Amino acid sequence: xxxxxxxxxxxxxxxxxxxxxxxxFPDTDGPREIAAAAAAAIMEGRGNQYPPGPGIxxxxxxxxxHQKRFYGLDLDPDSQVLVTAGATEAIxxxxxxxxxxxxxxxxxxxxxxxxxxxxxxAGATRVPVTLRPPDFRxxxxxxxxxxxxxxxxxxxxxxxxxTGAVFTRDELAQIAALACSHDLLVVSDEVYEHMVxxxxxVPIVSLPGMAGRTVTISSAAKTFSFTGWKIGWxxxxxxxxxxxxxxxxxxxxxxxxxxxxxxxxxxxxxxxYYAAISADLRVKRDFLCAGLAGAGxxxxxxxxxxxxxxxxxxxxxxxxxxxxxxxxxxxGVVAIPSVVFYxxxxxxxxQVRFAFCKKQEVLAEALDRLARGARTLSTGTGAxxxxxxxxxxxxxxxx
Ligand code: PMP
Ligand code: GLN
Numbered sequence: 001x002x003x004x005x006x007x008x009x010x011x012x013x014x015x016x017x018x019x020x021x022x023x024x025f026p027d028t029d030g031p032r033e034i035a036a037a038a039a040a041a042i043m044e045g046r047g048n049q050y051p052p053g054p055g056i057x058x059x060x061x062x063x064x065x066h067q068k069r070f071y072g073l074d075l076d077p078d079s080q081v082l083v084t085a086g087a088t089e090a091i092x093x094x095x096x097x098x099x100x101x102x103x104x105x106x107x108x109x110x111x112x113x114x115x116x117x118x119x120x121x122a123g124a125t126r127v128p129v130t131l132r133p134p135d136f137r138x139x140x141x142x143x144x145x146x147x148x149x150x151x152x153x154x155x156x157x158x159x160x161x162x163t164g165a166v167f168t169r170d171e172l173a174q175i176a177a178l179a180c181s182h183d184l185l186v187v188s189d190e191v192y193e194h195m196v197x198x199x200x201x202v203p204i205v206s207l208p209g210m211a212g213r214t215v216t217i218s219s220a221a222k223t224f225s226f227t228g229w230k231i232g233w234x235x236x237x238x239x240x241x242x243x244x245x246x247x248x249x250x251x252x253x254x255x256x257x258x259x260x261x262x263x264x265x266x267x268x269x270x271x272x273y274y275a276a277i278s279a280d281l282r283v284k285r286d287f288l289c290a291g292l293a294g295a296g297x298x299x300x301x302x303x304x305x306x307x308x309x310x311x312x313x314x315x316x317x318x319x320x321x322x323x324x325x326x327x328x329x330x331x332g333v334v335a336i337p338s339v340v341f342y343x344x345x346x347x348x349x350x351q352v353r354f355a356f357c358k359k360q361e362v363l364a365e366a367l368d369r370l371a372r373g374a375r376t377l378s379t380g381t382g383a384x385x386x387x388x389x390x391x392x393x394x395x396x397x398x399x
Contacts (some may be wrong), residue, residue: 049255164302
């Protein structure tokens with residue numbers, strides 16, 4: 001412990017000169033005009049001192065306008081929007097606000113690593129419901145069976161990291177019906193809302209009965225390719241948003257003043273920007289899926305996010321963790337062992353996640369390395385992988 005799997009694997013990519021398809025961050029920054037807007041805010045003295053606790057008015061209005069524009073949702077920017085230090089803080093503040101010791105929170109596993117930590121920080125108990133390959137559809141009967149008298153909330157994530165599943169309107173309606181009939185709160189993590197290739201993203205808050213019980217979370221990190229800025233937001237009823245803000249004020253108090261001005265502008269970018277994100281990533285998804293299949297992985301094609309889940313058993317491996325620890329040395333590529341996202345480790349032991357939010361030539365280099373390493377990948381022997389033979393390092397890749 002002491003470090004997350006993402007940090008561990010990014011460090012390994014650095015020390016081994018590997019292509020890093022592990023931690024989910026793009027290798028190209030977001031729009032230059034948005035970076036310029038942040039720089040201008042700093043230089044003009046906007047946001048350099050503590051911004052308002054709920055976030056600057058411009059950004060709260062922009063978040064409300066975004067929810068109206070894409071989903072037809074009406075939100076009061078003053079009482080129904082809260083700016084947070086990324087979705088990470090939004091998740092933490094929401095779970096700490098809404099869960100009491102002894103409560104149970106249900107989440108579909110595999111799940112994003114902060115969920116377990118934040119449920120634990122709230123003194124609550126996590127109850128996993130497993131999504132299973134090849135489609136990773138939510139099992140509504142299993143969800144129903146997991147609900148007890150202690151269940152307080154459902155923690156959802158669609159589009160789903162790491163599987164790339166995008167929950168359908170019908171699936172969300174069934175989940176919503178259970179939330180209503182058992183009087184559960186829903187915390188809905190929608191950070192990949194604009195990265196959908198098959199199907200459409202439906203915010204569960206838009207379904208009947210959900211407005212009063214849903215905390216919706218999103219972030220600028222993925223949509224605008226500025227993962228280092230840590231600007232996220234929470235939307236919901238005034239009561240729910242107040243509860244989350246009450247916790248947030250003692251976690252970070254406020255965050256990223258100048259970046260808030262820039263993200264307010266980013267949210268207002270034209271439809272063409274949003275369309276281009278998914279169009280660009282769709283091509284990369286298809287490219288990496290085909291290449292990974294060609295290298296011998298079982299590939300579960302994602303409908304959304306920028307991650308591909310694979311299974312390494314066709315390569316003769318059963319342990320994804322060991323596979324990922326060896327892969328930089330064998331092939332000069334870093335990936336994430338999905339087992340870290342599971343409580344039921346047997347369900348995810350042989351799954352490995354690859355990120356495709358990288359330049360085309362970087363993906364091509366990764367596939368080239370995997371193809372050259374195919375012999376050692378599939379035999380599970382031989383430490384002298386292609387990274388070593390070529391002397392290749394990440395530094396030789398175009399940036
Ligand atoms: N939720 C999910 C599902 C994620 O993958 C991530 C990673 N970016 C986050 C939340 C955290 O988002 P942020 O970087 O805005 O804190
Ligand atoms: N969300 C990113 C991922 O899933 C990483 C964020 C982090 O490093 N905490 O890879």
